[in-house]
């Protein structure tokens with residue numbers, strides 16, 4: 279066996295490891311489809327440059343593909359092998375996107391808001407009042423890597439420095455008539471003749487041989503107009519030279535010290551001044567006391583805390599049902615009703631009552647007895663679906679498509695996943711495929727900054743399938759390990775949603791028949807029974823291969839995960855119990871069951 283093709287499984291979230299030969303399409307995946315890399319692009323793993331965002335927009339046209347192909351590829355999503363091919367990792371970029379545009383290209387410098395400078399005399403070692411605010415932007419341009427790192431992220435904490443962000447937009451035009459589609463849906467075959475351009479993060483547009491050098495003295499906007507680029511639409515290059523403002527991450531990043539070691543007390547102290555002899559400086563201003571760092575709860579404690587409402591509601595009702603009561607038919611029926619109302623599902627409710635009846639029929643029963651049996655039965659239902667998310671890194675990138683209804687936590691979950699992967703040393707790219715909401719794109723950019731991931735985005739309303747295709751190509755060229763694609767969730771507009779998701783899946787399969795390699799659906803626990811139906815719909819549309827349930831914190835409806843597991847039997851990879859970057863953990867059947875049933879850890 280050739281050494282370079284030894285593959286391993288990287289089981290993301292859990293410890294499972296297995297081996298599997300590399301898929302044959304990898305060779306094809308490596309085939310450069312674009313022009314040779316410009317000399318200015320370093321070979322090997324490109325260091326992620328802090329805070330830079332490159333936005334390109336291109337057109338993509340693809341070959342005819344049938345819905346069957348797309349569905350087949352979507353179905354073929356079982357996690358397979360992953361390998362960290364270090365040899366391959368050291369290979370340079372063999373291609374960079376060629377750019378074609380017949381209209382103007384713009385570069386926008388979206389610097390951060392100007393910093394507020396202290397008044398004259400207060401700034402030690404700095405300029406006096408009136409110092410031009412623009413100096414900040416210049417500084418950022420000169421040292422983007424440093425500038426882009428969020429202040430609370432410890433330098434060197436993550437292996438990929440900076441947060442190079444590329445934003446590309448692409449359009450993919452279908453060339454297949456409606457009617458070839460399976461099950462009455464559109465055949466949205468895409469013929470992506472992808473054209474993309476990528477600007478060097480320093481703004482050196484000449485990195486691409488097709489592009490003229492930017493005149494550094496000129497206004498960025500319009501500097502590239504009337505080039506010989508051929509594209510169907512305008513190409514806009516966003517150069518965001520500074521990190522987006524984000525909230526502090528103290529204690530949020532995996533591996534960060536807990537308890538506020540990053541939070542140095544910020545006391546308001548007047549700068550020392552030279553006073554004439556006979557005077558003494560005094561500072562009467564009240565000093566702000568830094569809040570005492572809160573001890574951070576373990577994941578298990580947070581899970582328990584998060585599921586406390588579900589659990590207390592359930593156990594409270596059970597306790598009142600079984601007060602001084604022998605177990606009879608009526609009590610069993612009441613219990614079954616209660617469990618069904620708690621969203622556990624009919625199947626699981628019957629399992630619990632059957633087991634209880636077989637153990638305690640005609641005897642005294644306490645709420646604790648019921649909770650114990652309930653925990654055991656729920657564990658049995660959940661254990662088969664509590665699986666790790668297997669990443670096949672031989673694909674490079676392993677493509678994860680994230681789907682789900684609006685607000686179920688797709689973007690947030692992508693950020694949390696990116697943090698885990700990036701924190702483990704993997705090179706992550708995220709794609710802002712929710713092109714219908716400006717806020718979703720911005721939100722993902724912030725997460726990319728936080729997690730030191732690259733980001734591919736386009737302007738609002740751009741074709742999501744084109745963007746996905748474009749991102750996949752770029753992720754290949756950049757040798758990203760994982761590409762995570764966000765999507766818009768619009769259940770209320772089902773036909774359009776179905777068509778778009780099917781198209782994204784189909785277009786990705788053009789580049790790799792196995793892609794997307796994972797289709798993750800996020801489910802909002804607070805929606806209760808509605809989540810069951812959502813899985814049904816997205817499973818059919820996008821070939822969902824696994825679930826992540828979010829917002830288990832504070833809901834009384836956490837039982838729905840049990841009903842979904844019993845019905846759909848789809849793997850549940852992770853659960854979310856908060857909005858923080860580390861509020862996502864692998865799903866553990868027993869922990870979850872015991873937390874819901876309100877029994878002490880076994």
Ligand SMILES: Nc1nc2c(ncn2[C@@H]2O[C@H](COP(=O)(O)OP(=O)(O)OP(=O)(O)O)[C@@H](O)[C@H]2O)c(=O)[nH]1
Pocket residue numbers: 682683684685686687688689690691712715718721765766767800828829830831854855856857861
């Ligand atoms: N409490 C809690 N909030 C969460 C969790 N996951 C996500 N959220 C919040 O839920 C809201 C919606 O999350 P998003 O990530 O924007 O959801 P989305 O599915 O991308 O939404 P669209 O972009 O509208 O499709 C945000 O305010 C998140 O912070 C979680 O596990 N717990």
